[in-house]
Amino acid sequence: MRSLIGRTDGACRGNPGPASIGVALYDASRDGSDRPDALPDATISAAIGTTTNNVAEWKAVISAIELAAELGASELRLLLDSKLVVEQLNGRWRVRDAKLAPLCDEARARLERFTTWSASHVPREQNGQADALANEGLDRALRGGPAWVVRRPDDVARSRGTLDRAVDGAVGGAEVLEADGAATRLTLLGTGASRGVPRVGCRCEVCLSKDARNQRLRSSLLLEWRDPETETSCAVVIDPGMDLRQQALRVGLQRLDGALITHIHVDHTGGIDELRAYTDAQEAVMEVGAGPETCVELMRRWEYAFDGRTAPGHGIPALRLVEARPHVQIRSRTFEAIPLVHGRRPAHGWRSGGVAYLTDVSSVAPSSRERLKGLDTLIISALRDLPHPTHQTVEEALAVIAALEPRRAILTHLDHDLDYQELSARLPDGVLAGFDGLVVEVPAR
Numbered sequence: 217m218r219s220l221i222g223r224t225d226g227a228c229r230g231n232p233g234p235a236s237i238g239v240a241l242y243d244a245s246r247d248g249s250d251r252p253d254a255l256p257d258a259t260i261s262a263a264i265g266t267t268t269n270n271v272a273e274w275k276a277v278i279s280a281i282e283l284a285a286e287l288g289a290s291e292l293r294l295l296l297d298s299k300l301v302v303e304q305l306n307g308r309w310r311v312r313d314a315k316l317a318p319l320c321d322e323a324r325a326r327l328e329r330f331t332t333w334s335a336s337h338v339p340r341e342q343n344g345q346a347d348a349l350a351n352e353g354l355d356r357a358l359r360g361g362p363a364w365v366v367r368r369p370d371d372v373a374r375s376r377g378t379l380d381r382a383v384d385g386a387v388g389g390a391e392v393l394e395a396d397g398a399a400t401r402l403t404l405l406g407t408g409a410s411r412g413v414p415r416v417g418c419r420c421e422v423c424l425s426k427d428a429r430n431q432r433l434r435s436s437l438l439l440e441w442r443d444p445e446t447e448t449s450c451a452v453v454i455d456p457g458m459d460l461r462q463q464a465l466r467v468g469l470q471r472l473d474g475a476l477i478t479h480i481h482v483d484h485t486g487g488i489d490e491l492r493a494y495t496d497a498q499e500a501v502m503e504v505g506a507g508p509e510t511c512v513e514l515m516r517r518w519e520y521a522f523d524g525r526t527a528p529g530h531g532i533p534a535l536r537l538v539e540a541r542p543h544v545q546i547r548s549r550t551f552e553a554i555p556l557v558h559g560r561r562p563a564h565g566w567r568s569g570g571v572a573y574l575t576d577v578s579s580v581a582p583s584s585r586e587r588l589k590g591l592d593t594l595i596i597s598a599l600r601d602l603p604h605p606t607h608q609t610v611e612e613a614l615a616v617i618a619a620l621e622p623r624r625a626i627l628t629h630l631d632h633d634l635d636y637q638e639l640s641a642r643l644p645d646g647v648l649a650g651f652d653g654l655v656v657e658v659p660a661r
């Protein structure tokens with residue numbers, strides 16, 4: 217990659233306070249790589265100890281330049297949301313602060329080694345990815361996780377579809393996160409309610425928002441892990457919904473070993489026909505797991521795909537239904553179907569090891585709560601603040617989280633009533649607002 221675009225951000229809780237940096241680098245030769253919602257080719261998410269916001273901003277810029285150089289770039293275009301840093305980098309404004317001057321000098325000296333470079337100002341709302349990386353780093357470190365997480369292009373490419381090794385830490389006294397390869401990687405493919413956000417035709421503030429984290433495809437989760445026996449990587453999608461094709465393209469999902477369904481609603485099943493891409497490419501019948509009532513519904517609606525009469529590669533997805541009793545096995549991994557209340561519709565969440573995915577929840581019965589103890593990561597739906605007949609509110613979701621006590625919880629299936637920033641700001645420690653493309657790693661145990 218000769219030419220890179222870099223977006224950076226510094227974060228600080230208090231000023232000075234615990235601080236972190238986020239860096240996202242994009243191959244400039246790719247179409248749309250300058251768009252705020254483009255997928256980064258390399259990232260840094262790192263906690264840098266207690267310092268000021270300005271120091272964090274500069275450290276983020278320096279780390280971006282370092283990583284770009286390491287990746288062999290000769291051109292670097294920095295898009296920064298700090299007007300101050302942009303003006304000082306360009307030498308138009310003087311750096312008065314004695315602590316910042318050496319950082320500015322260092323950044324400029326490193327930039328001189330590029331054939332060409334530029335730094336320009338972008339509005340804050342276009343810097344959502346770097347901001348999210350910075351906050352991810354701080355949250356992770358505050359919870360006792362590794363300070364530095366760097367993803368390089370090979371890691372990113374491998375993690376999409378194969379998960380050979382997705383995460384390492386190498387910059388500045390780095391630690392290694394879950395390097396045994398047995399970790400689970402979760403990608404939130406979509407975090408929106410049934411109509412998605414923005415809703416077609418809606419002119420509300422969230423639907424018109426430029427913040428990429430307010431743009432939500434229909435809710436879906438990708439779960440990737442490594443099979444320790446065969447040393448191969450595995451991937452399962454929970455809810456092949458209406459946006460599956462777009463989501464698969466967005467994360468570069470190369471192969472899929474199975475699908476799990478939470479319930480029959482079309483926002484969670486509308487992409488079943490898209491599974492054909494994988495049954496064709498892999499020349500294999502794909503197993504699709506669901507609860508008993510949902511299996512009956514699936515067979516009724518997608519009989520042509522599930523009846524076993526058409527081999528892979530003949531124009532329809534070649535699928536086999538697997539009823540959860542209550543478990544479904546996909547390659548080396550067991551998934552347990554957990555009954556949920558979703559209005560009057562039979563629905564299930566899925567648990568596997570320390571991960572549980574509970575969407576379209578109106579409530580969780582005590583017998584199901586018993587099966588959700590000791591979670592590392594709980595992904596759970598929270599539609600909006602106003603009560604709804606078939607979905608829990610943010611407050612109700614927080615009450616379930618407080619009762620189940622996972623190490624970390626992420627909210628999903630969010631409607632256009634909820635602005636990402638506003639929601640994030642009021643969530644308790646250990647609870648994150650989900651957004652499309654959010655990746656989290658769960659340690660093996």
Ligand SMILES: [Zn+2]
Nearest residue numbers: 410481483576
């Ligand atoms: Zn739904």
Ligand SMILES: [Zn+2]
Nearest residue numbers: 418420423632
């Ligand atoms: Zn709206």
Ligand SMILES: [Zn+2]
Nearest residue numbers: 479481558576
């Ligand atoms: Zn539903």
